Amino acid sequence: MADIKRFKSDEEFREFALNGNMRSVIAYVSLPLMIYQGLMQLFKILDTVMAAHIGSGTVSSIAYISQISFLISAVGTGLSIGGGMKISEAYGAGDYGLVKKRVSTVYAMCGIAGALVLCLIPFAESFLRLNGTTESMIKAGAEYFTVELIAIVLNFFNSVYIAVERSRGNSRLILRLNFIVLSVKLALTAFFVYVLDGEAVMIAAATLISQGIFFLFALRKICDRTSPFGFSLSAVSFGRNAALPVIKTAAPAAVERAAFAYGKLIANSMCTIYGDSTVGALGVSNNIDGLATNLQNGFQEGASSIISQNIGAGKHDRALAAFRETLIINIAIGTVFLAAVLLNFDFICGLFSGGDDEFKELIKSVTKYEVPGMITLGINAAVMALLYGYGYTKLTLMLNAARIFVFRVPVLWYLQNYTDLGSESAGIMMLVSNISVGILAAVTAAVVIKRIKKKYMWKETKK
DSSP states (O other): OGGGOOOSSHHHHHHHHHHSOHHHHHHHHHHHHHHHHHHHHHHHHHHHHHHHHHOHHHHHHHHHHHHHHHHHHHHHHHHHHHHHHHHHHHHHTTOHHHHHHHHHHHHHHHHHHHHHHHTTGGGHHHHHHHTTOOHHHHHHHHHHHHHHHHHHHHHHHHHHHHHHHHHTTOHHHHHHHHHHHHHHHHHHHHIIIIISOOOHHHHHHHHHHHHHHHHHHHHHHHTOTTSTTSOOGGGOOOSTTTHHHHHHHHHHHHHHHHHHHHHHHHHHHHHGGGOHHHHHHHHHHHHHHHHHHHHHHHHHHHHHHHHHHHHHTTOHHHHHHHHHHHHHHHHHHHHHHHHHHHHTHHHHHHHTTTTOHHHHHHHHHHHHHHTTHHHHHHHHHHHHHHHHHTTOHHHHHHHHHHHHHTTTHHHHHHHHHHOOOTTHHHHHHHHHHHHHHHHHHHHHHHHHHHHHIIIIIHHHHHO
16 A cells, blocks of 8 residues: 555655556655645644734735735745756656756755845835735734745745655655644744734744744755755756756746736735725635645645656656546545535634624635635646646646636726626636636646647557
8 A cells, every 4th residue: 555655765666656556656645745735724724813813904914915925935936846847857767866966956046046035125115015015014014024035035945855855755754844844833823822912923933933943854855965865066057957957847837836926916906995804805715725725736746746757767658647646636625625615614714704703704705706616726736737747837837827817817807897796806706717727727638638649659659
């Protein structure tokens, strides 16, 4: 069984990933990542509940500023995606020298990107205003954002480290480390909010401390010069074999994540015409939807790594099998969680209201439209795994750009200008966006799979 397998070496895991039962491979790599993503979402939800204890204004400020943080974090996310895929590909091909070069180069890129982000700290308030943050939100969240910037830099390195360990099949290590770190984060947030009566900045401080703990755990392996998966300054290379493939994959992924975050920021800014509370309700709705989508993203991350490894070994039939297994699992997760949320809808929405009945009704009016997307976003996540695995990051950019700039922002603009639905427009916007991107992803997958079979598998059959 996948859940009791242990691998004594990187070569042994590579053999399993390339030749083992695909369902077992997916389970071995993805289940710990799913659990990690689920725990992260659960703790994020508890964070929001604790923020509601401070006040609904704090929930709204954090929800808005978090999108700005995601915009900046997109650089690190792009590096972890691009680096992780190309490291997995080199690993699947058995080229450990190239693995070392790519690992070291990606960490060097993290250092450069992190230094640039830290330069934003003196201009934090101006940067928030530039991105449409209201003065009331700046007052509540400027210090929060400043601390978040430091945490983001640490997360650059942590995300890449997770991608490296994922490529080696060390998903259980990722799960154990993150469980410890998330537990510390939750405990600190509870202490700061309920015992010290802290403000929003203390929630960011808890995040920073937890990211710092993870970084210290990771640093020992990052600095292991003897391992092909450790950093070595002499192995850093910005040549065509090491840096260029990573950049080609990472750049569209980073632009995609940044554009997605910026689009959500635009949508949140447009929603402020209904009041800051609507932004908070939309953030809560995203968190509830994340109960399913974060689990699906765990399978996306695991599958994309497996797909890349098999592509590196020339096993395209197994790469497509990994996609099929992930698609089935993600649809099942979405269906189960949609039913669970609808059956407990009033109770779940009430958890985030902080006892404010008006805010609770606002949350319900938005969330009822967003949760059906649990199924279609699961389809989208599976397709993303396929596209990331094959390095088709321009297509992932297209999908996420359409999700925001075709199916979300224009829809909200129309609803605001040609209907009198009020804050309910935010929920309808999410419904249209989530359903439409799932359909578009399915069509994209059909076209891409046909292309893959024609380009790779037809040639293999001829041989």
